[in-house]
Amino acid sequence: MNLKRRILKDKLLKILVIFFSLSTLLPLFFVLFTVVKNGIAAIDLKFFTSLPVPAGEQGGGILNSIVGTFLLLIIAFLIASPFGILVGIFLTEVQNKFTDLLKILVNVLQGVPSIVMGIIGYLLVVKPMGGFSALSGGVALAFMMLPVVIKNTEETLRLVPSYLKEASFSLGTNYTRTILRVVLPAGMGGVFSGILIGILRIAGETAPLLFTAFGNPFLNINPLKPVDALPLLIFNYAMSPYEDWYKIAWGASFVLIMIVLILTIITKFIVRRWKTQF
Amino acid sequence: MENTILKIVNLSAGFGKNWVLKNINLEIEKNKVIAIMGPSGCGKSTLIRCINRMHEITSGAILEGRIYLDGKDIFLMPPVAVRRKIGMVFQRPNPFPTMSIYDNVIAGYILNGIKLKREERDRIVEETLKKAYLWEEVKDVLYKRGVFLSGGQQQRLCIARALAMDPEILLLDEPTSSLDPKATSMIEELIIKLKKTVTVVLVTHNRAQAARVSDYTAFLYLGEIIEFDKTSRMFTAPKDKRTEEYLTGKFG
Amino acid sequence: MEMRQDRTFKIMLWLGGISFFLLLLLIFILLFKESLYSINAFGIKFITGKVWDPVNEKFGLFPFFVGTILTSFISLFISLPFSLSLALLLSVYYKEGFINKVLSTTTELLAGIPSVIYGFWGLFFLVPLIRKVEIKLRIPPYGVGILTASLILAIMIIPYISSISKEVIKMVPQDLIEAGLSLGSTTWEVVKKVILPYCRSGIFAGILLGFGRAFGETMAVTMVIGNSNFVPENIFSPANTMASVIANEFTEATKDIHLSALIQIGLWLFVLSVIVNLIGSFIVKRYKIR
């Protein structure tokens, strides 16, 4: 009797757990469905190759924000990956109170709200340089990417067995080359996927760009001038009062989600494929 | 001694405050196989890691005394130079996982940034692999990664990697302890043949192995060299009681 | 030469570490320095003040504090059953197999959708829905407001809390679980009596970090919260969070005092996130050591 009750309770709670878990499929489905449905309707070839037009005019595309997004990602990548890898190596190679503190600070930086990163990009670059720019946006994004790269580098390099280092030393290799040519290549898969995960994290970010990259209806590849970015365009257009602009925002959302999705798949592939066997 | 290649004088070494080796004195003759034998934990690895200055890499390592290679104090040479003259093979085979078999053989050159011409590289790879008795087995898969070989093959690849640098001394730290009997006997044969070109210091806790391959044996016990003699003599008439007890399997 | 290279390399490593440290210090100092103007001007009133009126240069962040706390807590509350169920399902009930694959992919995808797209979707999907509810309830049908923002936030933090909780639950020693089962306990009893007690503080850390996510989240909230600078009256009221007011007003702030006030809000967000993440990662780290 009592046993039956217990088993019943067990079953009931399992069903509840399954129910709640499965219901998270719902928002995912709705979001993806809405974006794909509205997005595909908005997209044609010209959508990718033309610039925005003033409200009320027909057509208009997102070429400037696609280019801008890539420009921003490249700037962030160029700043965050060498610096992040360097700090990652430092944290694996040196162990003392200072590096313990740094490890905590990496976690702290990862938790800083993205809008604050925007303010930092503004104070660090926009204000001294006297204007909005792709560079400032890239810097703000690099700050968000940095902890991801550092953490992944550190965690991967920690897994590289010490006997490889010893083997390298025993051949008369100096410390520098041992780290750069043995340890780092052995952990390259992890380091690389860390960079990709970092890019993934910032690819859809809007908040850090609001008052750094700022937006720009024209095509620009000069890092010292403002640029548009897909997330920025989606925000500006979605908040506008114009119907045609919503359409473009849906198209841009679709493109952005596709970029994120493709990056995710590439990352997974690399994580699996590049995993060095020891 | 004539022909001395390596001379260890009053060497003590350890970790932190703990001296593992106590006042070691040893002279090693050229083109011989010297076995260092003793129970596990007695300091065998520590000893040979002093010889190529690998001991110093460990954090907290302490060291006193002198080691002379061809009459020159190794502690006055840059460690990387010492290590190029004194190669080392470890207990566990450790080929570089990111490199092909070919690149593993010449890893010393690659990692040290020494540029070689294509023909020269090919020649070194072939000659060294032949020396390590691995050529026949791998000559068709040279560009595959080294980690796909069997354990015994990997260990011979590691020996080849050390030999490719043309060292004067080769240190082997229990090179067969992770291998099966067949692979073990192949490596033992290889060691015997190697002494034509290089002096071999072999660490082992396997008494039979010491007897089979070495010319001289040092018995290390609790960080001290209890006895050092021709292998044939030590195994038939040990002078020290502890050596005798060890050889008859009373401990270790 | 080789030795010199090593020395240079080691110096570079140290320089990297030190400059990372200095960079974080610089962030704090910059935020603080730029906030100083408004700190000096308003003092504690900046935090307790209920009026935010840039035109008349009155700046009190209390309305946004309320907005932040309300949205964060409501969203946490909504997301908890889902997050914890997912964590349990992925780490206890279905450790592998089809269902695991589907749901772990779901959480990954949910985490990967950009914030601005959640906001856009919320604007077009949730806002009309909430509006209908509001009409039924006979309250002003804004559609946008605290509740709408909380719903979006809840969806956004589900993957976050569930993945941390999952990691923590996975650290429960398998023999403890098996011991429980071997004593004739049902799975649920093991969950309740063995797993949850073991992970209580770890799951708390997950929730805390989820909270950190929620209060710092900007875009989606900005798009559906209604951007009102008044203290919200109920959960349907339009409002602003600390993050969303910065997003809204920063580029339009022409007066120095306005900008400084906004940066001070950013400073508080920064400080809050540092505290939350310090506590959270400290707890999670203790688990890893155990």
Ligand SMILES: Nc1ncnc2c1ncn2[C@@H]1O[C@H](COP(=O)(O)OP(=O)(O)O)[C@@H](O)[C@H]1O
């Ligand atoms: N990195 C280290 N730190 C501290 N002690 C060590 C370290 N490596 C070895 N030891 C100690 O030194 C002693 C000798 O070790 P080792 O030379 O490896 O012995 P063997 O190779 O003869 O088995 C052992 O007692 C061991 O615990």
Ligand SMILES: [Mg+2]
């Ligand atoms: Mg040993």
